[in-house]
Amino acid sequence: MKISRRNRDVELNEEFRDHLEREIQKNIADGMAPDEARRRAAIALGAIESAKEECREQHLSYWIETTLQDLGYGLRLLRKSPGFTCIAIAILALGIGANTAIFSAVNATLFARWPFPHPEKIVIIAEGAPAKPGWSLVSVPNFEDYSREQKTFDQLALWISQSINLTGQERPDRLIGSVVSANFFELFGTKPQLGRLFLPGEDQSGAENVAVLSHDAWQTRFGADPNILGRHMTLNNETYAVVGVLPAGYHLPFESDVYITAQHQTSYKRDRATRVLLMIGRIKPQVSRGQAEANLNTIARSLAREYPETSANINVAVTELRDMMNRFVRKPLIFLLVAVAVVLLIACANLANLLLSRSTQRQREMAVRAALGAQRSRTIRQLFAETMIIAVFGGMAGVALAYWTLPALLRLAPSSFDLGSVAVLDSRVLLFSLGLVFLTGVLFGVAPALHSSHINVATALASRSRGTAQTGTRERVRTAFVVFQVAMSVVLLTGAILLLRSFQALLATETGMDTRNLLTMEYRLPRNKYTNSEAQAAFHRQIVARVAQVPGVVSSAVVRSLPFSGNFGQIRFVVPDRPAPEKGKEPIAYANSVTPGYFATAGIPVLSGRIFDDHDSPLARTVSVISRAVAERYFHGEDPVGRSLQIVDNNSSIDGKPIIIVGVVGNAKQMSLRDNDEAEIYTCYSQDSGIFGTLVVRTTVDPMSLADPVRQAVWSIDNDQPVWKVRTLAFLVERDVESDRFLMVLMLAFGVLALGLTALGTYGVLSNAVNQRQREIGVRMAMGAQPSALRGLVLTRGMKLALVGGLIGVAAAAAGTRLVSSLLYGISPLDPAAFITSFATMQFVAFLASYVPAHRATRVDPMRALRCD
Amino acid sequence: MPPQTDLLQGTLDLLILKTLTLEPNHGWGIAQRIQQVSRDVLQVGQGSLYPALHRLEGKGLINSDWRESENHRRAKYYELTRAGRRQLEREISEWNRLVGAIGLVIEGA
Numbered sequence: 021m022k023i024s025r026r027n028r029d030v031e032l033n034e035e036f037r038d039h040l041e042r043e044i045q046k047n048i049a050d051g052m053a054p055d056e057a058r059r060r061a062a063i064a065l066g067a068i069e070s071a072k073e074e075c076r077e078q079h080l081s082y083w084i085e086t087t088l089q090d091l092g093y094g095l096r097l098l099r100k101s102p103g104f105t106c107i108a109i110a111i112l113a114l115g116i117g118a119n120t121a122i123f124s125a126v127n128a129t130l131f132a133r134w135p136f137p138h139p140e141k142i143v144i145i146a147e148g149a150p151a152k153p154g155w156s157l158v159s160v161p162n163f164e165d166y167s168r169e170q171k172t173f174d175q176l177a178l179w180i181s182q183s184i185n186l187t188g189q190e191r192p193d194r195l196i197g198s199v200v201s202a203n204f205f206e207l208f209g210t211k212p213q214l215g216r217l218f219l220p221g222e223d224q225s226g227a228e229n230v231a232v233l234s235h236d237a238w239q240t241r242f243g244a245d246p247n248i249l250g251r252h253m254t255l256n257n258e259t260y261a262v263v264g265v266l267p268a269g270y271h272l273p274f275e276s277d278v279y280i281t282a283q284h285q286t287s288y289k290r291d292r293a294t295r296v297l298l299m300i301g302r303i304k305p306q307v308s309r310g311q312a313e314a315n316l317n318t319i320a321r322s323l324a325r326e327y328p329e330t331s332a333n334i335n336v337a338v339t340e341l342r343d344m345m346n347r348f349v350r351k352p353l354i355f356l357l358v359a360v361a362v363v364l365l366i367a368c369a370n371l372a373n374l375l376l377s378r379s380t381q382r383q384r385e386m387a388v389r390a391a392l393g394a395q396r397s398r399t400i401r402q403l404f405a406e407t408m409i410i411a412v413f414g415g416m417a418g419v420a421l422a423y424w425t426l427p428a429l430l431r432l433a434p435s436s437f438d439l440g441s442v443a444v445l446d447s448r449v450l451l452f453s454l455g456l457v458f459l460t461g462v463l464f465g466v467a468p469a470l471h472s473s474h475i476n477v478a479t480a481l482a483s484r485s486r487g488t489a490q491t492g493t494r495e496r497v498r499t500a501f502v503v504f505q506v507a508m509s510v511v512l513l514t515g516a517i518l519l520l521r522s523f524q525a526l527l528a529t530e531t532g533m534d535t536r537n538l539l540t541m542e543y544r545l546p547r548n549k550y551t552n553s554e555a556q557a558a559f560h561r562q563i564v565a566r567v568a569q570v571p572g573v574v575s576s577a578v579v580r581s582l583p584f585s586g587n588f589g590q591i592r593f594v595v596p597d598r599p600a601p602e603k604g605k606e607p608i609a610y611a612n613s614v615t616p617g618y619f620a621t622a623g624i625p626v627l628s629g630r631i632f633d634d635h636d637s638p639l640a641r642t643v644s645v646i647s648r649a650v651a652e653r654y655f656h657g658e659d660p661v662g663r664s665l666q667i668v669d670n671n672s673s674i675d676g677k678p679i680i681i682v683g684v685v686g687n688a689k690q691m692s693l694r695d696n697d698e699a700e701i702y703t704c705y706s707q708d709s710g711i712f713g714t715l716v717v718r719t720t721v722d723p724m725s726l727a728d729p730v731r732q733a734v735w736s737i738d739n740d741q742p743v744w745k746v747r748t749l750a751f752l753v754e755r756d757v758e759s760d761r762f763l764m765v766l767m768l769a770f771g772v773l774a775l776g777l778t779a780l781g782t783y784g785v786l787s788n789a790v791n792q793r794q795r796e797i798g799v800r801m802a803m804g805a806q807p808s809a810l811r812g813l814v815l816t817r818g819m820k821l822a823l824v825g826g827l828i829g830v831a832a833a834a835a836g837t838r839l840v841s842s843l844l845y846g847i848s849p850l851d852p853a854a855f856i857t858s859f860a861t862m863q864f865v866a867f868l869a870s871y872v873p874a875h876r877a878t879r880v881d882p883m884r885a886l887r888c889d
Numbered sequence: 890m891p892p893q894t895d896l897l898q899g900t901l902d903l904l905i906l907k908t909l910t911l912e913p914n915h916g917w918g919i920a921q922r923i924q925q926v927s928r929d930v931l932q933v934g935q936g937s938l939y940p941a942l943h944r945l946e947g948k949g950l951i952n953s954d955w956r957e958s959e960n961h962r963r964a965k966y967y968e969l970t971r972a973g974r975r976q977l978e979r980e981i982s983e984w985n986r987l988v989g990a991i992g993l994v995i996e997g998a
Contacts, residue, residue: 031955035916035965038958039935042917045960064934071936078943 028079032072040065069393086398090405098409104378105410108371112414112460114773115367117421120453121429122360124422126353127449129346135270136208138302142273142341143309145176145299145316149333154344157295160282162323162331163201166299169319172312174304175207178223178282178297181274183544185742186241188254192735192742194544195237195255198276199285199297205232207302208272214238215249215264223281225290230281231260235268237277255280257546257740273341286547286711292330300341313338332603352763355840359515359770362508364456366774368464369501370781375407375468376498377788386472399473407465415457419450432765434758467497495792498785499821505781506825506862507832509774513858514833516771518844519764521854525846526757532688532698533583534623537574538716538749539723539730540582543741545711553709554638559737560705560713564615566733567717572726574718577618578705581610582714583690584752585745591669593701595654596678606668609650609699610690613708619645619685621718629661629683632704642674642707645683647700660684667701674708692756694845715743723748763843775862779869786818786873790880797877798885807878814877818870819863826859833858901933901941902950903984906969906977909951913968915958916942942967950976 040061047057076082098105145166146156158166160178167176177200184197198204205217217232233248242248251262260280282288287296303312316336323331343350379386389399471494550556560578567576581587592606601607616632618624627648636643644665651660664678687698705713715734719726727746734743790797797810837849847854908914908922919942920933945951950973958964969977 031965034963035939036935038915038962038964039917039939041962046921066934066936071939074936074940075943078940078947080947 094406113417115364116418120422411461507829510829516767814874822866
């Protein structure tokens with residue numbers, strides 16, 4: 021039964037009064053005079069109010085009531101000063117909103133939920149001499165040995181991605197395919213929605229051709245055909261039967277439209293020198309990654325002993341698959357998370373300062389409370405409730421802000437971040453926001469609460485108390501907050517400017533080509549239709565010729581690995597006249613095969629000798645063109661034209677043959693603008709052909725406008741040949757820098773936000789100081805101080821704060837930027853221009869922020885200031 | 890004034906419960922009784938007494954009731970509940986155990 025508070029209080033008063041009466045009676049009975057009895061009794065009773073308060077505290081309903089009381093009071097107070105409330109909530113909303121948005125992105129990538137249990141146990145195994153963690157291919161016999169001998173994995177499986185031609189529909193199409201070992205799905209614990217998955221043995225040569233479709237592919241390419249099982253389709257010009265369909269929305273780490281078995285990999289061979297597949301594994305539950313790696317290394321060592329020609333010196337490196345896929349994204353995202361947290365700290369400093377300045381106005385209120393017997397803890401609780409209200413409203417506004425801006429953020433984000441559909445209402449993100457709300461409430465509430473509750477009642481209640489010790493401490497605390505803000509802003513700004521300069525350096529990097537007006541598209545010929553290199557070379561030649569006739573086309577060519585596409589070939593080579601390097605340690609260069617018109621089409625200059633022409637047929641000597649980097653590094657100033665080199669690459673048709681260098685061309689970036697290696701060896705398609713090719717077309721008009729005519733030209737040669745990845749080279753180069761741009765834009769935004777908040781903070785503190793010191797200013801003016809001197813007083817104060825904070829910030833930034841040097845390109849993490857610019861900008865902004873209060877100081881009316889008391 | 894001895898919170902609870910075994914009493918009466926029985930050694934101030942009474946009531950060990958007192962005024966009387974009686978027994982045996990142990994240490998060691 022709940023007794024209402026009023027009743028309880030009445031009862032409590034009754035009880036205490038009764039006690040007092042009895043004590044008085046006892047004293048009288050002991051012989052004291054009534055007045056004396058009363059006095060003695062009162063003394064014996066002591067502090068009634070605090071005793072009563074303690075009694076009240078024993079009941080839970082008390083706590084609930086007082087908390088509600090605090091909240092109600094806090095809400096009323098905030099409503100009475102809407103300006104303050106709005107600013108406070110707005111500042112906090114910005115801070116929490118930005119943090120929530122960035123954390124959403126981090127959550128989506130780093131904690132990506134994959135649809136199978138224990139994703140941390142899935143690893144990728146690289147084999148090499150020595151092994152480098154990452155995507156590195158393994159041979160089929162080696163894989164089988166590993167599988168048989170290992171003791172630490174549930175499963176080892178093979179996977180590689182492959183473009184697959186789908187023909188027999190209205191238009192030839194390309195599917196993203198995964199070529200996998202038969203136990204691939206078992207490793208992930210996948211269950212099919214329709215039909216079945218692969219059976220053991222279906223990945224051996226001679227087994228029937230079977231395929232598994234993804235749910236999306238079944239819906240979009242095959243119209244959700246209910247009789248899909250057993251239906252035949254033509255992939256890479258061979259017939260496959262569909263045996264299963266994966267569940268809807270099921271996303272494996274490797275997105276694919278169709279899955280086929282390992283023996284269908286283009287260059288599949290069961291010998292230890294052919295490496296065309298990646299090895300992945302699921303580690304047993306109790307086993308650690310280190311143990312699994314050690315186990316495989318034992319097997320690797322015995323393989324190295326038994327098969328020295330192919331597997332000398334090999335070992336393995338085991339990496340978590342998730343880490344591999346996040347590799348490029350993790351550092352930038354964490355960097356952004358830290359930066360945005362700093363912005364929140366600056367915002368909290370602002371809020372703390374705001375609250376402190378409000379506490380000046382509430383001094384009397386606090387003093388009265390204390391005089392009435394309010395315990396300090398109670399006052400702190402009440403102030404805390406006020407700050408928590410601001411924090412909660414700020415948090416809600418922040419989450420709403422994040423929800424509203426997240427789609428825009430996702431659109432701007434580079435595709436490489438693979439943010440997909442980020443659910444803001446994800447429970448982890450909301451929990452994070454809740455934690456932030458609580459943390460910020462504590463951060464910006466603690467200092468003012470502790471401070472306000474510590475009142476010297478006498479001095480505070482004295483009218484117009486000036487310059488109490490408390491005011492002095494408050495000033496110092498506020499100054500410290502501003503210095504902190506300045507320092508943090510300088511750190512953020514420095515980071516932002518470093519990224520800006522890095523981005524500029526990237527953009528200024530030469531690609532080595534003329535990237536304007538170049539249309540590109542990829543294709544891959546089915547091996548059983550173009551069975552030998554002559555047929556393949558003929559196709560490439562024919563489409564070059566046909567495409568060149570399309571109106572608007574200046575020139576066309578085919579290249580095997582288009583720069584900036586992510587495709588590349590690498591080989592080892594030897595220069596015959598030089599001392600032979602150790603086997604396995606020969607120099608490496610990018611390898612590419614091109615049609616004769618490639619260099620002109622791409623705009624790569626010819627530096628000496630000639631480029632390929634019709635004389636370079638399969639019957640003539642094998643020729644190559646090298647890039648300037650190869651000439652300089654391996655021929656040291658001598659003219660390499662006429663010299664020869666030898667390629668060391670088991671998978672190549674020209675392995676071991678001496679190749680004559682006929683020309684030298686300019687360097688061109690192969691992988692990205694950041695790539696420093698520009699050693700490239702070109703061969704020509706007529707001598708070194710293949711099924712892969714990328715068409716490169718220089719146009720007079722907008723390249724994409726010619727996409728269809730060029731496609732038709734290709735289909736006029738072979739109307740079953742799909743082409744894909746139709747885009748311009750300019751687009752690819754753009755894509756290369758999009759994550760750098762994204763990072764830079766966000767950091768600049770954070771830097772500007774930080775500057776703004778700090779300016780507000782500086783203005784606030786100086787403004788407050790001017791208000792407090794009105795009397796002093798009045799005196800100065802009456803004594804003849806010039807306005808400029810007064811202005812100077814305030815400005816100096818502000819600039820001193822900015823100077824100290826700025827220097828601290830520079831030192832902190834200098835210490836910290838080394839951590840992010842991997843994000844930078846072309847400039848040092850201690851680039852002086854960046855530091856100077858951010859420091860100077862901060863000083864300038866601080867000057868502006870100080871100017872208004874400084875000006876206001878000169879407008880003080882000395883008569884009013886001196887008189888008002 | 891006789892010296893005041895600081896009583897630990899738990900010990901105060903024990904004394905209150907014991908005092909109420911005889912008959913229900915009001916706060917002042919409980920304090921007086923404790924003082925008398927302990928021959929003025931233990932003096933409980935109202936600052937500790939009433940919070941303790943409210944706490945015990947919150948735990949359900951005592952009940953309170955407003956009655957007319959001997960001087961014809963309303964006073965709040967507290968009485969022991971069954972749970973309170975059980976708790977008292979437990980506390981007394983615990984107290985005896987404690988005292989015995991301390992005694993052993995002082996004598997022996």
